[in-house]
Amino acid sequence: MTDGVDVALRLVDGADGEPGTTTVVQLSVDGGPVTSAPLGDLGRIEDLTAVFDRGVGDSEREQAGERLYSALLGGELSARWAELRSGAAAGSPLRVRIDIGPPELRPLPWELLRHRNQWLWRRPELRWRRGGADDPPSAEPTELGPLRVLVVVCSPPHDDRLLAEQELASISGALERSPGRAHLAVLDAPRNVAELRDRIQDLRPHIVHFIGHGMPRPGVGSPVLVLSQAREGSHDSELSAEEIADLAGWKPMLVVLNACHSGKADPADWIGGMAQAFLDEGSRAVVSMQGDIGSDAAVAFSTKFYEGLGHSHPLDDAVAAARSHLAGLAANSGSWALPVLLTRCAPDQVLCIDYPLPPHSKFDDIGQRKQYVELSRFVGRSDERREAWWALDNPFRTPNGTDRPVLLIGGYSQTNSGRTGKTWLTNWCLVTWFLRGHHVVSVDLNTQLCPPPGAPAINAHARNKDWLSALRLIRQEATSTEQLCQLPREAFGTFNAVLNHLTGAATLPGGELEPAEDEWQPFDDEIGDPYDKRKERIITAFLDALRTPTDGQPLVIALDHADSIMPGAFTDVLYKWLVRPIAYGHASPLRLILVAPDPWLSGVLPEADSHMLGRVSVCDFDSAQFMRLTRAYGRRLGVPPDERIEQALEKVRELQGPHFDVEIFDTLTRVVPAWRKAKAQGAR
Numbered sequence: 001m002t003d004g005v006d007v008a009l010r011l012v013d014g015a016d017g018e019p020g021t022t023t024v025v026q027l028s029v030d031g032g033p034v035t036s037a038p039l040g041d042l043g044r045i046e047d048l049t050a051v052f053d054r055g056v057g058d059s060e061r062e063q064a065g066e067r068l069y070s071a072l073l074g075g076e077l078s079a080r081w082a083e084l085r086s087g088a089a090a091g092s093p094l095r096v097r098i099d100i101g102p103p104e105l106r107p108l109p110w111e112l113l114r115h116r117n118q119w120l121w122r123r124p125e126l127r128w129r130r131g132g133a134d135d136p137p138s139a140e141p142t143e144l145g146p147l148r149v150l151v152v153v154c155s156p157p158h159d160d161r162l163l164a165e166q167e168l169a170s171i172s173g174a175l176e177r178s179p180g181r182a183h184l185a186v187l188d189a190p191r192n193v194a195e196l197r198d199r200i201q202d203l204r205p206h207i208v209h210f211i212g213h214g215m216p217r218p219g220v221g222s223p224v225l226v227l228s229q230a231r232e233g234s235h236d237s238e239l240s241a242e243e244i245a246d247l248a249g250w251k252p253m254l255v256v257l258n259a260c261h262s263g264k265a266d267p268a269d270w271i272g273g274m275a276q277a278f279l280d281e282g283s284r285a286v287v288s289m290q291g292d293i294g295s296d297a298a299v300a301f302s303t304k305f306y307e308g309l310g311h312s313h314p315l316d317d318a319v320a321a322a323r324s325h326l327a328g329l330a331a332n333s334g335s336w337a338l339p340v341l342l343t344r345c346a347p348d349q350v351l352c353i354d355y356p357l358p359p360h361s362k363f364d365d366i367g368q369r370k371q372y373v374e375l376s377r378f379v380g381r382s383d384e385r386r387e388a389w390w391a392l393d394n395p396f397r398t399p400n401g402t403d404r405p406v407l408l409i410g411g412y413s414q415t416n417s418g419r420t421g422k423t424w425l426t427n428w429c430l431v432t433w434f435l436r437g438h439h440v441v442s443v444d445l446n447t448q449l450c451p452p453p454g455a456p457a458i459n460a461h462a463r464n465k466d467w468l469s470a471l472r473l474i475r476q477e478a479t480s481t482e483q484l485c486q487l488p489r490e491a492f493g494t495f496n497a498v499l500n501h502l503t504g505a506a507t508l509p510g511g512e513l514e515p516a517e518d519e520w521q522p523f524d525d526e527i528g529d530p531y532d533k534r535k536e537r538i539i540t541a542f543l544d545a546l547r548t549p550t551d552g553q554p555l556v557i558a559l560d561h562a563d564s565i566m567p568g569a570f571t572d573v574l575y576k577w578l579v580r581p582i583a584y585g586h587a588s589p590l591r592l593i594l595v596a597p598d599p600w601l602s603g604v605l606p607e608a609d610s611h612m613l614g615r616v617s618v619c620d621f622d623s624a625q626f627m628r629l630t631r632a633y634g635r636r637l638g639v640p641p642d643e644r645i646e647q648a649l650e651k652v653r654e655l656q657g658p659h660f661d662v663e664i665f666d667t668l669t670r671v672v673p674a675w676r677k678a679k680a681q682g683a684r
Contacts, residue, residue: 003093004088004095005095006031006346007029008027008029008031008099009073009099010026011023011101011105012024012026012102022038023038023102024036025038025039035080037075039071042071048067048108052291052337052338053291054292056334061112064109065113065119068108068109068112069115085126088126090124090125093127094126095127097129097131098128098130099132111290112337119327119336119337122320122323122324127316127320127347128341129316129319130340131344132344135345137345137346142352142354143206143353143395144353144354144355144436145181145353145432146183146435147181147353148183148203149175150185150200150209151211152186152208153168153187153189153212154213154228155226155228155229163299164211165627166295166631167211168628168632169631169634170299170300170635170640171303173303173638173640174302175310176378176636177310177636178311178376179376179427180431180432181310183389184382185383185386187199189229191237193237196227197246197249200250203386204250206252208252208254208255209256210259211259213225213226213259223240225238225239225240225257241273241274241277245277254283254285254287254350255287256287257274257287257288258293259288274288275340276342279342279344284344284349284350285344287339287342288340288342290338290339294333294335296329297326297335297338300322300325300326301322301335301339302322304325315348315351326339356437357434358434361434366434369483372484378421379665380625381425381618385429388407388409388616391404392404392591393433393591404583405583405588405591406591406613408594408605408613408615408616409422409594409595410422410596410618411619412617413661415620415659417663419662420618420619424662426560426593433556434484434485437553438553438555438556439553439554439555440558441478441555443478443560444561445470445565446564449469449472449473452520456520464564466566466569467570468523471538471539474542475545478557485555488549492542493515493516493517494515494541494544495538495542495544496516497513497515497516498541499541500516501513502537503521503524504521504524505527508533508537535573536576539573539574539577542578543581543582547587547590554591557592558593559594561596562600563600567603571604575604583609583612601615619659620661620662621661623658623660626652626653626660627653633668652668
């Protein structure tokens with residue numbers, strides 16, 4: 001639970017909640033006794049609801065805030081409120097929930113509460129939200145990370161298209177600079193509510209964030225969210241409060257409606273209509289805007305808001321930090337008061353996401369391992385990330401679902417580039433599994449084999465490795481201090497003993513062997529062994545060595561550049577006794593990733609086993625995504641593209657064919673001075 005004192009302010013009609021009588025303010029602390037007082041005079045309601053209109057200045061908003069405070073807390077409750085505030089501090093705040101019963105009071109800008117020259121919703125010792133009584137903590141098991149976020153980019157007016165893309169880039173930059181902690185997917189302009197529903201059901205996001213445009217429904221006045229603009233022979237695709245029930249199925253924990261309101265849509269319809277409809281369908285909280293928010297402000301809000309969520313801050317803390325950030329902008333025009341947080345449970349219960357690291361591990365380990373240091377620059381590949389992550393660790397697999405412990409990550413380049421990003425994807429998946437409690441080991445099979453001094457001569461620099469060199473290299477890398485989950489050297493003692501015995505002996509060992517160090521003898525293929533029982537026994541001992549240290553928890557081993565293994569050695573030995581037993585579940589809890597170009601994988605893997613092997617292919621990027629991905633890339637570096645960089649990027653885009661390769665990001669980093677400097681400084 002979060003620190004602080006919980007305060008409830010409830011506005012009801014009459015002392016007993018009877019309609020038509022004087023509105024009463026009820027104050028209670030931590031669910032204790034209720035203190036009541038009549039709501040003071042608010043003056044002209046129309047004046048209060050117009051404070052976010054264009055042309056209204058800060059002085060009018062200040063006056064509105066003082067009127068709201070005087071009516072709510074300036075009467076008989078003032079002494080009790082002052083007492084509560086005197087004991088609050090930034091580290092132990094008052095967490096205030098306003099429950100507004102009378103519908104006519106919901107559109108009022110309570111976020112502007114002001115007393116003695118202080119905006120109360122911006123005070124560090126106060127945390128505010130709207131909502132009814134909190135639901136009890138969920139009995140459902142805590143969800144494991146990463147935080148899954150679906151951003152729905154609705155069709156914006158043409159003038160706002162660029163700013164919508166910038167908001168998307170800001171969300172990506174805030175969430176995905178910490179590898180593995182969040183997974184971001186994007187749905188562009190859904191054609192209808194059914195497409196939106198299917199995407200939500202497919203991804204099962206914890207957060208659904210709408211970037212769009214709200215407007216009154218003609219003839220009714222209640223607002224709709226315009227999902228996509230009319231195509232030839234069709235109408236605009238819209239989402240109304242009534243249609244939110246059609247999204248039934250997976251229920252996101254949090255919904256963010258970062259949409260401006262064109263026309264005269266009543267703020268109450270957004271706060272008590274659209275937002276309440278999501279709560280009624282099972283979402284735990286909704287963040288919406290009670291007036292037109294400028295696109296620049298929307299970008300600033302999203303950046304700070306998702307930075308907080310990405311660091312697992314409680315929801316009300318994240319909103320408060322974003323609100324303070326907006327207030328500090330040069331021309332905020334009251335935008336800091338526009339966000340409305342509406343909840344049905346305690347803020348720290350909205351996003352219950354856990355990251356159960358393996359034993360003796362910590363988050364900081366990720367940034368200290370060379371293969372993961374630059375993962376913050378890995379952009380795009382949303383579908384491939386989820387497909388690869390879920391292939392070995394599907395969080396929604398049914399008990400009878402197919403388990404595929406072997407994943408193939410291949411790829412090919414439409415532009416004949418030497419790289420497609422297979423290693424980036426592999427390392428992102430490893431970090432994701434690590435944060436879900438799995439032991440992970442990363443092996444680059446292009447790495448030089450390093451036998452100890454005095455070992456028999458072997459070709460440690462060989463580009464194409466035989467099966468035994470591959471095993472020794474896996475052992476070498478798995479026991480390296482560069483691993484997130486370093487395996488102990490002693491775990492391979494029995495394997496070493498079996499290896500020492502069988503490299504030059506025709507008969508299998510008759511009993512248990514004492515653990516030993518590897519004598520680094522070459523394997524003698526001249527010894528008669530028609531069924532390769534010696535090789536099978538060696539690899540069986542190797543699998544046992546890998547399984548032993550993890551105490552039954554999954555161990556994921558990624559073999560990057562698997563194509564450096566001789567095809568015959570892989571097909572005749574390693575596939576038969578290493579890969580296939582893992583694929584068929586005979587080496588549980590081991591998981592294996594093979595990373596290599598598609599042609600190599602297709603040439604060495606038997607078609608008969610394809611149903612047991614997960615497979616993801618990484619190709620070049622669609623050029624239509626160039627501007628979106630480069631904006632996200634700039635955000636990851638901490639240097640969003642300014643107008644000059646945007647213009648340069650547009651010129652690059654115009655020169656491209658249908659696809660562009662992953663190396664473009666390194667090229668741009670070298671030629672854009674601000675990006676080159678940020679990378680050199682290790683921007684995080």
